[in-house]
Amino acid sequence: MVTMHEVAREAGVSQAAVSYAFNRPGKISAGQRDRILEIAKRMGYHGPDAAGRSLRSGRVGAVGVMVQDTLAYAFSDPSNVELLRGIAEVGELADVAVTLIPSPPPPPGEDETSATIREANAGLRGLVDGVIVHAMPERHPAVEAAVSRGVPMVLVDSPKMKGMSFVGLDDETAAHAAAQHLVMLGHRRFGIVVDRLRADRHVGLVSRERMRRGTEKVPRDRIRGYLRAIADAGVDPDDVPVVESGGFRQDLYMDAAELVLAQPDITAVLAMSDVLAFAVLDVAERQGLNIPHDISVVGFDDAHDAANRGLTTVRQPLAEKGRVAAQMLLDLIETGKRRSTVLPTEFVARETTARPRPARKQR
Amino acid sequence: MVTMHEVAREAGVSQAAVSYAFNRPGKISAGQRDRILEIAKRMGYHGPDAAGRSLRSGRVGAVGVMVQDTLAYAFSDPSNVELLRGIAEVGELADVAVTLIPSPPPPPGEDETSATIREANAGLRGLVDGVIVHAMPERHPAVEAAVSRGVPMVLVDSPKMKGMSFVGLDDETAAHAAAQHLVMLGHRRFGIVVDRLRADRHVGLVSRERMRRGTEKVPRDRIRGYLRAIADAGVDPDDVPVVESGGFRQDLYMDAAELVLAQPDITAVLAMSDVLAFAVLDVAERQGLNIPHDISVVGFDDAHDAANRGLTTVRQPLAEKGRVAAQMLLDLIETGKRRSTVLPTEFVARETTARPRPARKQR
């Protein structure tokens, strides 16, 4: 590799002059600068090496996006992709690279030493100047490591932490509106589907105890909103079945959809995301159920396909969420100033919700 | 920031011993190692800093994906997302971060000095150990810079370069099969839509001269395949209108779809990608055309929505393409060995193609 030093020697100047030619055009005469750049080019020197530069300047030129689970998942859910798109837009304008950092939960029963080493080598490693923490649970070791390293951080759809920037929604209120729509249509028997309350791969019906101990902010808040609207309608929230898919894979979504549809007497399903709602639609169709007349379905996100499939859902500005978070992070890195933003949501009624069929017999 | 040095002093060992505790468990006794790790943890030292480490070791722990245009685009096209998903899967297994590197074309009329500086600061900057070059055109400065820097590189759907690893399809043969399907159904009047032949934002009908001078590998090869099948059917390929959207945005796709559908007497449209085909379907529907009876439409990719919308298309293994490319890059970084792979495609007939309406009058 050609270094600044070699270019400097060839040009007959100091190594610092070469650095200035690339980084501080003002510190050097235009003629000198052009001559140095030309010599650099001829020698195959293409500019300062990132490692040396960032070691010295403490700035890498990249921001990270920390996601739970696999990166593959990050690209599987269209809502997530939309968020990444927003982040990328801002990163690009600021000429900052975007690095994806998968942070799976620690393997069960790991000993202290391995944990320390794994965490040390995990994700961050100083590869980024700051990090957007997306939909991570409470007390995730990767987040805590970043906090104690003092990495500038913006929390998105993750549990709020004291003194940390936050971007998200008022999930509880938004979910309340969705459930209230069903209540107003006359529904009284509901099923709820969520993806994950804790990172322990639990699949199936959720106990009240488990609901209380959920570590994932978004599902927890949305369930709370659903149940509050349902309770307001005079239904005992403890009678409402909540199904957890346990992960973010299509097959798990389908299983969860089957389970929630198998709950006796329900006339409506509240799905925590559009992808879960789509799974419910698919299973219902396969079972010959008429949507919305046999079962009403409400999603959340207003993702890519929602309008095509006529899904009643809650719209959230996903790309905007990414843009706001990225801008907030860049400002935080620059100025150290923390902020928080709650983005608006909007309930969108489409064709997957209707009055419950009066003929549907009570068991 | 806590450094190794401070941990070493606190533990009463040399700085090297701390490095070994984290990186070379074998070089140090287990007791000593645990003690050092514990002290490190207590002091808030979370492992070697990436900048220092990579400066010394020459290894960053990240691979880049170079994409033309904006990152936002990278997340807009579902086919592209699928490819990224494949790359991410492999990167994850290897504990390597994935960094997205947008490489827009140079601004027109840029002077030499600015160009040198821009290129120096562009994308790579040593942020990655290697790069996957995805769908970049011939002679793109960012690619050339990476080549002359000697960055390990795998070309995906980009023009082949001497001595460089390559992953892609036999686009010409695949496109030939798609066009042949239409020929066999009896079609003789075709329109072709592609996204971009050169990075100059040309929009609209494409001259034969422009087709010859295309710098984008995939559209060039696919057009060649389409036209060969059409010529085999006895139609003069010079009579086949080719429309270029000029970019990767929904509105440009819609404009291109309108223009191709406005071509006189055509009974079939060959779209270079599913997203373009979807735009043709949307415009056709809005115009009250019956698909497939008024117009047959063929896509390419078999992306997410293709099956849902009944699109006749060419299936390619997008996620697999990403996995293969990423694995190839990791091998290249490790061993220096170059390879190339051509992945299989499969023509998939669905509901957007049929015999041309015999009643459709010839002008």
Place this chain on the structure above:
DNA sequence: CTGAAAGCGCTTACAG
């Protein structure tokens, strides 16, 4: 406007 010098945090070959 230019140059000599210090030092960012780390890894590893070497000597013990």
Place this chain on the structure above:
DNA sequence: CTGAAAGCGCTTACAG
């Protein structure tokens, strides 16, 4: 098994 030392490529405060 452990430690002292060199040096990776760079930026910037400082002196001229």
